[in-house]
Amino acid sequence: MFPYSEASWSVVDGAMFIGWGTSLPGITTFLSMLACIAVLVIGQRSETAKAKKFDK
Amino acid sequence: MEDQIAELVTKVAELEAASGGAKVTNTVFAETYYYLTIPLMIIIHAGFLAYEMGASRLKNVLSSGVKNILAFAFMIPTFYFFGWWVYFGFPTGVPGEAGPMGISGIEYANSIALGWGESAQYMGPNIADNISGVFFGAFALFACTTASIMSGAVIERIQTIGFIILAVVLGSFAWVVAAAWGWHADGWLVTQWGVHDFGAAGLVHAVAGFFALGVLINLGPRIGKFNADGTSNHIPGHNMPLTVVGLMLIIVGFWGFLMACVVPPGEAWSWFPDKFATIYGTPITLGSLSFNILMGVAGGIIGSWLFTRDPFWMMSGALAGIISTASGLDIYYPAHAFLIALSAGLILKPCADFLDKRGIDDAVGAVTVHGTIGLYGVIMLGVWGAGFPALAIENAPTVSLMGQIVGAIVFFLLGFVPGYVVSLILKMCGMLRIREGAEIAGMDAVKVPAAGYPEWGGDAPITPAE
Numbered sequence: 001m002f003p004y005s006e007a008s009w010s011v012v013d014g015a016m017f018i019g020w021g022t023s024l025p026g027i028t029t030f031l032s033m034l035a036c037i038a039v040l041v042i043g044q045r046s047e048t049a050k051a052k053k054f055d056k
Numbered sequence: 057m058e059d060q061i062a063e064l065v066t067k068v069a070e071l072e073a074a075s076g077g078a079k080v081t082n083t084v085f086a087e088t089y090y091y092l093t094i095p096l097m098i099i100i101h102a103g104f105l106a107y108e109m110g111a112s113r114l115k116n117v118l119s120s121g122v123k124n125i126l127a128f129a130f131m132i133p134t135f136y137f138f139g140w141w142v143y144f145g146f147p148t149g150v151p152g153e154a155g156p157m158g159i160s161g162i163e164y165a166n167s168i169a170l171g172w173g174e175s176a177q178y179m180g181p182n183i184a185d186n187i188s189g190v191f192f193g194a195f196a197l198f199a200c201t202t203a204s205i206m207s208g209a210v211i212e213r214i215q216t217i218g219f220i221i222l223a224v225v226l227g228s229f230a231w232v233v234a235a236a237w238g239w240h241a242d243g244w245l246v247t248q249w250g251v252h253d254f255g256a257a258g259l260v261h262a263v264a265g266f267f268a269l270g271v272l273i274n275l276g277p278r279i280g281k282f283n284a285d286g287t288s289n290h291i292p293g294h295n296m297p298l299t300v301v302g303l304m305l306i307i308v309g310f311w312g313f314l315m316a317c318v319v320p321p322g323e324a325w326s327w328f329p330d331k332f333a334t335i336y337g338t339p340i341t342l343g344s345l346s347f348n349i350l351m352g353v354a355g356g357i358i359g360s361w362l363f364t365r366d367p368f369w370m371m372s373g374a375l376a377g378i379i380s381t382a383s384g385l386d387i388y389y390p391a392h393a394f395l396i397a398l399s400a401g402l403i404l405k406p407c408a409d410f411l412d413k414r415g416i417d418d419a420v421g422a423v424t425v426h427g428t429i430g431l432y433g434v435i436m437l438g439v440w441g442a443g444f445p446a447l448a449i450e451n452a453p454t455v456s457l458m459g460q461i462v463g464a465i466v467f468f469l470l471g472f473v474p475g476y477v478v479s480l481i482l483k484m485c486g487m488l489r490i491r492e493g494a495e496i497a498g499m500d501a502v503k504v505p506a507a508g509y510p511e512w513g514g515d516a517p518i519t520p521a522e
Contacts, residue, residue, distance in 0.1 A: 002443040002454070009338055009448040016339065017389040018440050028391035032355075035398055039362050 082322040083186050089320050090190035096312020097197035099305055101128050104204035106302030108211055109508075111293035111420050115498025116212045117508040123216060127203040127223040135196045136179070139228035141169040143195065146233060147240040155242025187325055194316035198235070198260060199227040201313065205264035206475075208420035210271055212278050212291075213495050216503060218479075218487040225478050226267045226471075234259035234470045238463055241337050241447060250446040250453035251463035254334050255314050255382030257433035258463055263471035265427020269416065270475025274483045277417030279495055288412050291419070296368060303371035307353060310378055314345055314385065327448065337448045340386040347390040352377040355394040359401020372421055373401035376429045383437040383460075387444060396436050400429050427471070431464045 003020035004011050019025055105124050112120040145152045145165035154161030168178045168188070178188040203223035210219065238245040238259045245251040253259055282288050293299055318340055319326055319333045327333035334340045356377020360369045377397030381388055388396070408424040416423070438460025445452035446459075453459075482488040489495075494502040 001440060002445070007443060007445050007454050008450065008452065009445055010450075012339065017344075017387055018384070018392060018444075019389055025389045025391065028389060028395055032391040032394045032398075035395065036358065039358050042362060 079322075086320040086323050086326070087186040087190055090187070090194050090316065093312040093316035094190070094193045094197055097194070097201070097309050097316065100197075100201055100309030100313065101204060103302045103305030103307075103309055104208065106305060107299045107420065108208045108302070110295040110298030110300075110302060111208065112211050113291070113498075114294040114509065114512065115500055117294060117500065118504040118506060119216075119499035119502070120211045122504055123211070123214070123219055124204060124207050126216065126220055127207050127227070128200050130220050130224055131200045131203050131227045132196050134224045134228040135199045135232075136171065136192070137228075139199055139232045140179075140192055140195065141165045142229060142232045143236050143240065144169050145236070147236045147242040147244065149237070149244050155240075155247070157242045160236075160240060160242040187323065195235075198256070198313070198316070199231065202231045202260055202264040202267075203227040205261065205422050205426045206268040206271065209268040209418045209422040210275055211419045212499065213489055214275060215487055215490050218482045218489075221482065221487070222267075222271055222475070222478055225474055226264060230267060230470055230474045231260055231263045234263045234467055237466065237470075239335055241335070245459075245463050245466060246336060246446055247453060249459035249462050250455050251459050252336065252437060252441065252444065252446050252455045253383045253434055253463065254336075254340075254386045255317055255378070257379050257382035257430045258467035260430075261379050261382070261426040262430030262434065262464070262467045265423050265425070265430055266468050266471035267475035268418070268471075269411075269423045269427060270472045270477075271479040272416050272418060272423070273476060274479040275489055277415065278419070279492065281417045282415060286413075286415070288417075300367045300371050303368075303375065307371075307374050307378070310375075311345075311349065314349060314378075314382070315342075318342065318345070333448070334386055336446060338386070338445065339448065344386050348381055348385045348388050348393040349378060351390040351394040352381040352385070352397040355397025356380070356401040356404075359398040360404050361401075363402065364405050369405055369421075372425050373404055376400040376404050376425050379426065379429045380433040380436065382430075383433045384441050387441055392440070396433075396440075400432060403432070404429065427468075431468060434460050434464045434467065 001018045001022070001024070003015065003017070019028070105121055108120045108124050109117050144160055145162045147160040148155045152162035152165070154164060167175055169175060171179050178185055182188070203226055206223065206226055207219070237243045238251050238253055239256065240246070278291060280289060281291060317335055319335060321328045321331050321333070327337040328339065332340050332342060353374045354377070356373040356375065357370050360373025360376070364370065377400055380396050380400035381393040385393070404424060407428045408418070408421045411418055411423055418424070435457070437455065438457035441455045442457055444455045446455055447453065479488055490499060490502070500508065
């Protein structure tokens, strides 16, 4: 996914990451945010469940 | 008219002086840049030392430390004696012909990397050479890192001399061949297959990880690790906090490691007059590293926390996060790097359990964190980075999934085969595993005339006050 039409570094004059010029950066950013939230939700649920086992 | 000419001459002289000053500044900067990577990389070894000693039981804590320190010490001179020469001698393969860039082949290696004859001028203090020493230093520390990776896997039952022989084979030969083939701009994996492994996920981490696997097969598990029915027991180290802090120190040192994978601009040996380059000569910015290393560390920690909740695996996840993205730290988008690192963190523990169920006692998960995740990182770049030019030349080979798979296979073999063969020879010579009685008693009692915690244990000395 080289972001320039010619596969040569001599034409690169700016952004040079995988997916530049496509929707990939936006998709990966959205998925990263989603992953963080999902991990927090799962973490909260499992920690609460485990803590309840210690209730007297 | 004469006044104008005189003014012009003065201005030219001033410009020449300024240009000379800038040149000196750049040379000093470039030399200092590499010089600073060396102490940063030594932090990796402070980390490995703490991590290994913490992961050892009380009875083995110092012997694990001694082994680690000795590996570091033997790596430096052996890399000086022949490792540096191997790196420049064999990028194009055997028999060591010169490559197209003109910086490889046995003849070239003989001229710059031998400690005698004319070549010796580049292997010692030289006022006209501001690069050889610091570049050697950075590479020698890469070598030390490979040995330390293997070192953790084999704690609590390996003989010291056998271990040092293995460390030298790995650090001053096996990974160096991988670097020559897959990192050097004349390396055949690069020129023929477009392999891209900027941060050495394959050629350092995977080689060292699978070298360790080859050794572990011959070394066998620690006494008490596996039950008769094949199930395994967890053998906890004596100090988890020390292990976790050690892992964090390794992360700190990785910044130096990855900094040393970058070539500063503006020197005769630089790739560009005005921008940083990867070791392949492709452009990079330190900003790329800043974005992607941080996102990689974070992704790895979060992924491994989800399933393990264990600080050991979380910090191992941080390492896995960097390693899984290391091949493409120069070209990943940060959120993309985060997701790849997250996935590495998620698969980390299941991969370690897979080995455990097959009777491999990897005391610190080195085969998984460095070996498996290293290859995962190499192949991930093939999935996402296909089409990127592997070199900054016209008609350069491009990164491809097939090329990265070929690279991964070569890196696996360069690690596993020498690790297995040399450890098998050592085993046959009785130099691999310590005697059973000594293992049960504790290796500190056999190897070290000092106690890690002298006031603990049944034979603790009575203090004068008592």
